[in-house]
Amino acid sequence: MRYAMAIDTKKCVGCGDCVVACQTENNVPIGYCRDWIVENVAGSYPNVEVELRSERCNHCDNSPCVRCCPTGASHIVEGGIVKVTHDECIGCGACIQSCPYDARYSHPEGYVDKCTFCDHRLAKGQTTACVAVCPTSCLYFGDLEDPNSDVSKALKNRSWKVLAPEAGTKPQLYFLT
Amino acid sequence: MKTRRDFIKISAAGAGAATLGLSSLSWNGVNKLYASGDQESVSDEEMTAHSTYCEVCFWKCAGWTYVDKKGSIRKIIGNQEDPHCNGRLCPRGTGGVGMYTDEDRLKTPLIRETVNGKQGFRKASWEEALDLVASKMKGVSDKYGPEAFALFNHGSPGSHFKHLFHAYGSGNEGEPAWAQCRGPREVGFGATFGSWIGSPEPTDIRDTKCLVLIGAHLGENMHNGQVQEMSTAIDRGATIITVDPRLSTAASKSKYWLPIKPATDIALLLSWIHVLIYEELYDKDYIEKYAVGFEQLKEHVKNNTPEWAYGITTINPDLIRKTAREMAAASPATIVHPGRHVAWYGDDSQRERAIAILNALLGSWGRRGGFYFKEAISVPKFPHPKYPHHKWDWKDNLDGKYPLSAMGITQELLKASIPEYGYKHQIKSWIVAGTNLPLTIPNKELFQMAAESVDFIAVVDTMPMDITGYADVILPECTYLERYDYIRSAPHREPSIALRAPAVKPKYDTKPSWWIAKQLGERLGLGEYYKYDDIEEVLEWQLKKMGTSLAEMKKIGVKKFPRKSGGLYLLPNEDYHFNTSTGKIELYSFEFLDHGFDPMPNFTEHPQPEEGFYRLIYGRAPMHTFSRTSNNPNLADLMDENSVWVNPKVADIWELKNGQEVWLQNQDGVVSTFPIKVRVTERIRWDSVYMVHGFGNSNKKLKRAYGRGASDSELITNVMIDPQMGGTGMRGNFVTFIKEKPEEEVKS
Numbered sequence: 001m002r003y004a005m006a007i008d009t010k011k012c013v014g015c016g017d018c019v020v021a022c023q024t025e026n027n028v029p030i031g032y033c034r035d036w037i038v039e040n041v042a043g044s045y046p047n048v049e050v051e052l053r054s055e056r057c058n059h060c061d062n063s064p065c066v067r068c069c070p071t072g073a074s075h076i077v078e079g080g081i082v083k084v085t086h087d088e089c090i091g092c093g094a095c096i097q098s099c100p101y102d103a104r105y106s107h108p109e110g111y112v113d114k115c116t117f118c119d120h121r122l123a124k125g126q127t128t129a130c131v132a133v134c135p136t137s138c139l140y141f142g143d144l145e146d147p148n149s150d151v152s153k154a155l156k157n158r159s160w161k162v163l164a165p166e167a168g169t170k171p172q173l174y175f176l177t
Numbered sequence: 178m179k180t181r182r183d184f185i186k187i188s189a190a191g192a193g194a195a196t197l198g199l200s201s202l203s204w205n206g207v208n209k210l211y212a213s214g215d216q217e218s219v220s221d222e223e224m225t226a227h228s229t230y231c232e233v234c235f236w237k238c239a240g241w242t243y244v245d246k247k248g249s250i251r252k253i254i255g256n257q258e259d260p261h262c263n264g265r266l267c268p269r270g271t272g273g274v275g276m277y278t279d280e281d282r283l284k285t286p287l288i289r290e291t292v293n294g295k296q297g298f299r300k301a302s303w304e305e306a307l308d309l310v311a312s313k314m315k316g317v318s319d320k321y322g323p324e325a326f327a328l329f330n331h332g333s334p335g336s337h338f339k340h341l342f343h344a345y346g347s348g349n350e351g352e353p354a355w356a357q358c359r360g361p362r363e364v365g366f367g368a369t370f371g372s373w374i375g376s377p378e379p380t381d382i383r384d385t386k387c388l389v390l391i392g393a394h395l396g397e398n399m400h401n402g403q404v405q406e407m408s409t410a411i412d413r414g415a416t417i418i419t420v421d422p423r424l425s426t427a428a429s430k431s432k433y434w435l436p437i438k439p440a441t442d443i444a445l446l447l448s449w450i451h452v453l454i455y456e457e458l459y460d461k462d463y464i465e466k467y468a469v470g471f472e473q474l475k476e477h478v479k480n481n482t483p484e485w486a487y488g489i490t491t492i493n494p495d496l497i498r499k500t501a502r503e504m505a506a507a508s509p510a511t512i513v514h515p516g517r518h519v520a521w522y523g524d525d526s527q528r529e530r531a532i533a534i535l536n537a538l539l540g541s542w543g544r545r546g547g548f549y550f551k552e553a554i555s556v557p558k559f560p561h562p563k564y565p566h567h568k569w570d571w572k573d574n575l576d577g578k579y580p581l582s583a584m585g586i587t588q589e590l591l592k593a594s595i596p597e598y599g600y601k602h603q604i605k606s607w608i609v610a611g612t613n614l615p616l617t618i619p620n621k622e623l624f625q626m627a628a629e630s631v632d633f634i635a636v637v638d639t640m641p642m643d644i645t646g647y648a649d650v651i652l653p654e655c656t657y658l659e660r661y662d663y664i665r666s667a668p669h670r671e672p673s674i675a676l677r678a679p680a681v682k683p684k685y686d687t688k689p690s691w692w693i694a695k696q697l698g699e700r701l702g703l704g705e706y707y708k709y710d711d712i713e714e715v716l717e718w719q720l721k722k723m724g725t726s727l728a729e730m731k732k733i734g735v736k737k738f739p740r741k742s743g744g745l746y747l748l749p750n751e752d753y754h755f756n757t758s759t760g761k762i763e764l765y766s767f768e769f770l771d772h773g774f775d776p777m778p779n780f781t782e783h784p785q786p787e788e789g790f791y792r793l794i795y796g797r798a799p800m801h802t803f804s805r806t807s808n809n810p811n812l813a814d815l816m817d818e819n820s821v822w823v824n825p826k827v828a829d830i831w832e833l834k835n836g837q838e839v840w841l842q843n844q845d846g847v848v849s850t851f852p853i854k855v856r857v858t859e860r861i862r863w864d865s866v867y868m869v870h871g872f873g874n875s876n877k878k879l880k881r882a883y884g885r886g887a888s889d890s891e892l893i894t895n896v897m898i899d900p901q902m903g904g905t906g907m908r909g910n911f912v913t914f915i916k917e918k919p920e921e922e923v924k925s
Contacts, residue, residue: 010411010430011408011411011412011430013396013397013404013408013426013427013430013799014396014426014799015267015268015396015399015404015799015800016268016799016800016815016816017265017266017267017268017271017799019268019815020268020271020272020800020811020812020815021252021271023811023814024251024252024253024271024272024274024811025218025252026218027218027251030810030811030814031814033814041858041859041860043859044825044859045424045436045824045825045859045860045861045862045863046424046434046436048424048429048859048860049429050424050426050429050860052426052429120218120220124220124221132254132264132265133254133255133265133266133271134265135262135265135266135267135399135401135404135405135408136396136404136405136407136408137265137405137408137409138408
């Protein structure tokens with residue numbers, strides 16, 4: 001099993017609903033976030049292009065945050081989800097520095113926090129909070145090893161890219177272009 | 178001159194007045210939701226879900242409010258059965274929990290008082306506040322007649338106060354939704370198809386093959402169902418054509434972006450009509466069967482060639498032809514979207530007529546992928562005595578002006594409040610429920626004059642907005658998550674109803690509007706209109722009549738009903754009666770002609786900015802609804818101020834940098850109260866600037882929103898009135914940049 005997410009940049013309107021839904025689902029304190037929106041503008045008027053992306057932890061196959069964690073708090077669970085055990089985290093921030101996606105933040109209570117792909121929801125057969133709420137249905141989630149999963153189907157017929165491939169982290173967020 | 182309602186002065190008086198005011202109530206600003214230290218997620222099964230429909234905007238999506246075992250609201254999730262949201266709320270709906278947790282909420286009734294010459298608010302009991310409002314209503318009624326009391330309203334609270342006002346004997350009510358927003362499109366489409374667009378719009382976007390947006394920025398205006406369907410249309414390969422001086426989000430998803438010179442839309446529309454007719458691309462059978470006035474229209478647009486439009490709109494003639502042909506190729510599954518906030522240049526009903534005519538030529542009204550025939554179910558009226566006849570209302574002050582206005586015109590109610598305008602009938606007092614007038618109605622000076630002229634203002638709101646600073650009595654409403662309201666019934670493909678039930682008890686000393694209105698009614702001797710103790714009785718009675726019950730609705734939240742009015746679309750060759758004077762689609766409007774207006778739209782030139790000035794364009798951000806969400810902790814977290822979009826060429830001339838703060842000054846010398854940060858971007862023309870509406874709040878009680886960004890409303894002093902329906906065209910204002918902090922004006 002390999003969980004992954006595809007984000008359709010042709011549909012994302014950058015509304016930020018994924019951010020609020022994640023905050024309320026996961027009790028992320030106001031002022032912090034586990035997912036966020038990026039707007040890229042290219043070209044010059046009137047030949048301008050905008051790409052909107054909903055971003056979060058890439059749950060990398062080759063994850064520098066896990067490798068650099070001195071306590072083992074950062075670890076990988078079934079399906080390739082990168083998690084942080086709050087009790088084991090000393091808040092040193094090495095993982096924050098190592099992440100090429102700036103996907104982690106220091107929680108005000110002293111530990112490092114990040115996207116969990118809502119594994120508490122997956123355990124109940126639900127999808128992630130951001131995928132469930134997205135008004136444009138531009139987020140696709142599922143098991144890459146299952147050809148019938150939403151994410152596999154989304155990737156099948158579309159061109160896509162990953163962010164910062166040069167970092168060699170084998171990221172698992174795929175941006176449909 | 179009376180200055181007791183000079184809001185700015187109250188704030189500027191500093192500690193003295195402020196201490197007397199809201200801050201004397203010593204709320205500690207702790208938000209339990211995220212100060213609890215409880216960071217774990219709670220599974221849905223461990224919570225109770227309560228049915229609601231959203232009040233953060235007018236789309237009114239149905240959802241479930243999840244409450245944990247400690248009684249805290251944890252999240253709000255869309256109702257899967259709801260046609261407005263299909264189980265997916267927008268960021269505002271998801272962040273609606275912040276309307277409840279906001280520690281700056283109004284917490285208790287407040288009464289204005291003057292101590293040692295300084296004005297402020299003091300805490301009051303509901304008894305005292307309601308007695309005072311009722312006595313004012315009685316006083317006005319005795320002295321001038323109940324008609325002299327006006328209601329300004331928006332959203333769900335409005336319906337409770339409308340009932341009160343009708344029972345009391347006043348028909349003077351206005352909501353910005355008409356003259357400041359969508360009135361012109363209702364008039365334009367009404368005159369053409371005999372049907373309003375209404376809300377939600379019956380645009381069949383999910384099945385469209387070509388969606389044309391003219392200044393409508395779906396995705397930034399997060400009208401949930403439409404945004405969802407636009408996404409479906411993108412998946413299905415629909416062509417999107419966007420006309421906008423700014424590369425809106427929708428424009429960035431479009432096959433064609435037409436960066437039109439602002440204020441020239443009618444020229445483009447006429448040239449599209451010209452191409453459809455003279456290239457014989459229009460739906461001939463449809464026009465022959467359903468429309469009148471084709472020959473007049475053909476003659477009318479004879480000279481409106483794309484080359485003619487080029488010089489006016491700056492849009493290349495080839496592009497005009499190409500896009501017209503795309504629309505025709507996709508027709509009748511083409512939507513030329515009517516837009517929603519369309520009060521732009523004062524000829525807005527005529528522009529909407531042109532849009533409606535274009536749709537008619539494409540045969541899209543009543544066709545799959547065009548406009549479907551909407552249907553709503555009517556909710557039975559809870560029995561009450563007949564409303565008394567009122568002797569006059571806002572229409573009687575107009576002497577025949579704005580004959581097609583079907584709803585109260587807010588700015589006319591303001592003028593009737595100012596004796597200097599010499600209106601036949603004068604307004605003496607107001608109740609304002611759920612609308613932040615100073616940031617909603619253009620020309621703040623008019624608003625301030627009116628506010629200072631009337632004898633009494635009561636404001637019903639959940640937040641200390643700018644409007645509450647003008648109140649004599651503030652009645653704090655609980656949020657939609659803490660109250661019942663009337664059943665939501667809105668037109669859609671399938672009729673449906675939704676229930677709003679309280680998820681938690683009202684926080685602080687706040688009350689629902691139905692209760693506030695009822696209390697006032699009873700104090701005014703109108704108990705016959707309120708023959709129930711609790712609104713649950715009304716809802717139960719209505720729901721039983723509709724074949725369901727309060728208990729069932731609490732479980733399902735949304736109930737759908739079968740259509741009774743026929744199909745969603747016209748059948749092939751179906752005879753159909755349009756609700757116009759001719760029973761046909763009127764390409765040539767006899768209604769307009771009868772009232773002395775052009776029966777077919779004409780292009781009129783509008784002023785363009787002088788050198789050094791830029792047209793002020795404003796719009797929406799997906800995470801905010803006007804100013805009402807600007808202090809919401811969850812939504813302010815996403816966006817806590819607006820910026821002014823400036824083309825890089827303009828930024829070069831002015832030596833403006835990204836993030837630099839500037840003040841904006843308009844053509845009438847009005848300077849923004851607060852500075853706004855510059856956003857240098859290629860996404861806008863060089864003759865325009867853009868900002869999101871709803872920021873620049875002046876009420877210091879809004880800790881997150883006060884002074885954040887600038888208010889477009891205060892820079893809108895040139896208002897062009899729509900002669901058909903009184904709409905306030907607001908896009909004829911030009912601003913320039915002030916880079917150093919302007920000196921404060923000292924009022925004597």
